[in-house]
Amino acid sequence: MGINSMDDTTGDELNRLVGAIPEGWSRAEIDGHGWAVTRTTRAGGKTIAVEAEQLGTDERFGANVWVTSEGAVLRPCEVPEEKVMRFLRAAAAAFSGAE
Numbered sequence: 001m002g003i004n005s006m007d008d009t010t011g012d013e014l015n016r017l018v019g020a021i022p023e024g025w026s027r028a029e030i031d032g033h034g035w036a037v038t039r040t041t042r043a044g045g046k047t048i049a050v051e052a053e054q055l056g057t058d059e060r061f062g063a064n065v066w067v068t069s070e071g072a073v074l075r076p077c078e079v080p081e082e083k084v085m086r087f088l089r090a091a092a093a094a095f096s097g098a099e
Contacts, residue, residue, distance in 0.1 A: 011071035017085075018048055018065050018072070020092035027055075028094040030087070037091055052087060061087075 021039045028035050034055035041048050046067050053060040062077040063084045076084045 014065060014072045014074055014085075014088075015067075017088040017092045018050065020095050021050060021088075022095065026095070028091055030090045030094050033057075035091070050084075050088070052091070 018039070021037060023039050023041060025036065025038045028037055036053045036055055038051045039048060040051075048065040048067070049062065050065070051060070051062040061079040061084065063079075064075045064077070066073045066075065074081060074084065
């Protein structure tokens with residue numbers, strides 16, 4: 001299904017979290033592990049892809065965020081939404097220096 005911003009708190013949080021991740025490739029320290037994180041914005045900001053890979057392991061995942069007239073919609077790629085949201089929260093904290 002996907003997290004939809006029909007629930008304003010979730011939509012606002014999703015926008016804030018994705019917005020905290022820098023465009024392009026970045027490295028972040030999350031829970032004591034190095035991660036490579038790539039954010040790619042397309043279609044004039046209407047679609048955002050986030051890909052993450054834990055360095056030195058085979059753990060990786062991706063998600064897309066669609067920005068619609070009704071708000072942001074999270075579409076994870078083959079992983080649970082909860083895992084993506086946990087990662088986005090940790091990544092946003094790491095990039096903002098709040099971790």
